[in-house]
Amino acid sequence: MTENISHAASSGIGQVITRFGADFLIETEAGERLRCTARRKLDHLACSDHVQWERQAQGNAAVTAMLPRRNVLERPDFRGKLRPIAANIDLLIVVASWQPAPVWETLDRYLIAANRLHADVLLVMNKMDLRQTHATAEAEACLAEYVRIGCPILHVAADQQQGIGDILSAIQRRTAIVVGQSGVGKSSIAAQLLPDTDIRVGTISDTGEGRHTTTSATLYRLPAGGALIDSPGVRDFGLTGLDFATLESGFPEFRPFLGGCRFNNCTHNHEPGCAIKAAVNAGQLPPKRFARYLSLLSTV
Ligand SMILES: Nc1nc2c(ncn2[C@@H]2O[C@H](COP(=O)(O)OP(=O)(O)OP(=O)(O)O)[C@@H](O)[C@H]2O)c(=O)[nH]1
Ligand SMILES: [Mg+2]
Ligand SMILES: [Zn+2]
Known part of the structure; x- marks a missing residue:
């Protein structure tokens, strides 16, 4: 039955190669490139997503579902x-x-x-x-x-x-x-x-x-x-919806010091007894990164 997995397959699994406006270029498991239209509810599909596709009687093939993505x-x-x-x-x-x-x-x-x-x-x-x-x-x-x-x-x-x-x-x-x-x-x-x-x-x-x-x-x-x-370049890459935990864990150099702040909800900004600030002042953490951390903190 393996012959059926050929270029003539009428549906299958594939991967998004790129997007042209509302259409997507899909690579099928057989390595065929198919231009597909996606249902409106699949507007959030992105490059490298795995999808289910289906040939249509007329016009472009269609993406019918998005498979789970890792990130x-x-x-x-x-x-x-x-x-x-x-x-x-x-x-x-x-x-x-x-x-x-x-x-x-x-x-x-x-x-x-x-x-x-x-x-x-x-x-x-x-x-x-x-x-x-x-x-x-x-x-x-x-x-x-x-x-x-x-x-x-x-x-x-x-x-x-x-x-x-x-x-x-x-x-x-x-x-x-x-x-x-x-x-x-x-x-x-x-x-x-x-x-x-x-x-x-x-x-x-x-x-x-x-x-x-x-x-x-x-x-x-x-x-x-x-x-x-x-991917296209950006002038300004904003991280919308940045929350404090994401910001803090995005500064891996803080990790060895994190347990040491006086307050366990310390934002490493104005709080007394902050271990991160102390480490910056002692030359144990890079100061320019810390200054940018503070400016990002003002956006969360
Ligand atoms: N001097 C120098 N110029 C380079 C080098 N690599 C790339 N360029 C030039 O930088 C310019 C931009 O290169 P692209 O590869 O188009 O840049 P990009 O990051 O893809 O830009 P976007 O698609 O707009 O995000 C081109 O003129 C390249 O020739 C390099 O090693 N040295
Ligand atoms: Mg480019
Ligand atoms: Zn702190």
């Missing part, structure tokens, strides 16, 4: 409404560069998001070729704090094919997503990892805006196994 990365759209970007993520590759300069608070927000997703995180500093000319002392000090807290970091230059193999090794056949500001080189990295795939790369204009900017998250299968999701 989903969401971001607010231009109206501030939370939108799912991609699901079932094992590794969040947070890409930053020296031009455009890193926005450290965005990085912190992605670290919090990774923790919330139970995904691993890899910080990739791209455009290594611009480090000497563009890195400020302040930026180097901020970066050093991530080294200090044990965040895995790779320095690469996608345009010069430097360090790309290290990214591939870090993915280890898992599902990884590249995220970060527009123009940092996410698509350039994806293009280097997938030399046989046509991935459009932006050209930086005077405004720093990419002209071939990525508009929709897309999943690519890596030749050695695993998958890479290229």
